[in-house]
Amino acid sequence: MKHRSFLIAALATTATVLAGCGSGDSDGGAAAATSGPQPLAVVATTPEVADFVRNIGGADVAVTQIIKPNVDPHDFEPTPADIQAISQAKVVVKNGVGLEEWLDRTIEASGFKGAVVDSSQGVALREGGHEHEGEEEHAEEEEHAEEDGHEHDPHIWHNPKNAKTMVTNIEKGLAAADPSRADAFAKNLTTYGAELDKLDAENEAAFAKLPAGDRKLVTNHDAFGYYVDRYKLEFVGSVIPSLDTSAELSAKQLSDLVAKIKATGTKAIFTESSLPPKSAEAIAQQAGVKVVGGEDALFGDSLGAPGTPEGTYLGAERHNTEVIVSALGG
Structure with missing residues (x-):
């Protein structure tokens, strides 16, 4: 844990240097003045959460996805580019339930001052391990859960009903950060929610x-x-x-x-x-x-x-x- 905290602190310093090497006028200048409203800058942690944000935000959000496909989220280390992206975002959306144990320290290192949306809010969480296992096995799994930092099962998206709760949380977070686009986000939520219902019925x-x-x-x-x-x-x-x-x-x-x-x-x-x-x-x-x-x-x-x-x-x-x-x- 100390090693990871040290690594994040070192990466934060590198990210600050990288940011200082930029053009310096990405948020200003004549081009920005004539390009109209800019998409809401959102950082999403996992591939699933990033996909949810893209579906709810549509063209009104610019999503930076931190964890790439087929990367194990349980063993993830952020890069300087990740820290820089968080520092420039207006909203950070996470899966929650302890899956992103690196995120709080990374946000602190980045100086991020925006809103953090925990998409797991309101989801009925499973304990760490299968409740129908024998007592001995269940105790072993609880021990593993404590070692892993997971008191509850973080893989909430595998139930489409939970996914509906997650995208509802995301819609609320995006609307709070950009009220002028709230109607568009709400419309997208209705459309995507119907797709999740269809998936559940098909399964x-x-x-x-x-x-x-x-x-x-x-x-x-x-x-x-x-x-x-x-x-x-x-x-x-x-x-x-x-x-x-x-x-x-x-x-x-x-x-x-x-x-x-x-x-x-x-x-x-x-x-x-x-x-x-x-x-x-x-x-x-x-x-x-x-x-x-x-x-x-x-x-x-x-x-x-x-x-x-x-x-x-x-x-x-x-x-x-x-x-x-x-x-x-x-």
């Missing part, structure tokens, strides 16, 4: 076709708790036994997971786009089940590449459902 319909006994999920790490709860799946376990990605399976946990996969008749292990698949492949080989990865890897902590269908929240979540239903129903 429900897809899982309704899958026998209850086949709805068993094993993933790289414990990122899909809200998804599991929403669509009534059974979470069998994860390769990394944690909400975070820094923990590792002990030999006993590994053998227990293999035994549990065999005992429950689980059909597959799903890898995630932002994590290496080797451990999942080794466990799958021992358990005698298939590994779902490569282009079919799930988007657990990230979205796909910009410009692809999976580069949006809606596209990534549709991909996840299609892959899971196809693999477990096959």
Whole structure:
């Protein structure tokens, strides 16, 4: 933690130097005077939150996304460019629930004086770990949650109903920062909210076709708790036994997971786009089940590449459902 704080302080100094090397008139001059109202400068932390801001803000916002696709947010370090972007923004939008443990120190280092929007406000949070686990396993997961800094599961966006709460918070934050565009933000919220409702209905319909006994999920790490709860799946376990990605399976946990996969008749292990698949492949080989990865890897902590269908929240979540239903129903 001290190392990360020192690093952020050093990066802040570098960012200040970089800012001093700029043109110095980016906010003024004749060009700015004739270009009309400027988009609201917004920094968004994660790919999911950035996509939400783009959908609610439309052309009225200029979004700087801090964490790029397929970067693990649990192990993220900000750059001088990130600190500079925050210093120049009017609004910072975060996922919340402890996912961005680096953000508060980075904001302080940047000198940012704008509004911080916590998109998780009002979301019913899950405890750190699956409530239907045994007491011993649940205690282990709580211990991991404390080590990771996650008292609650931060992967809230995997339930589209939570995503609706998140975009509502974002709309309120943008409207407060730029009241002149509030009507446009509200209209965009209505449109996008309908898309989230459609996604939720599609997911429900897809899982309704899958026998209850086949709805068993094993993933790289414990990122899909809200998804599991929403669509009534059974979470069998994860390769990394944690909400975070820094923990590792002990030999006993590994053998227990293999035994549990065999005992429950689980059909597959799903890898995630932002994590290496080797451990999942080794466990799958021992358990005698298939590994779902490569282009079919799930988007657990990230979205796909910009410009692809999976580069949006809606596209990534549709991909996840299609892959899971196809693999477990096959």
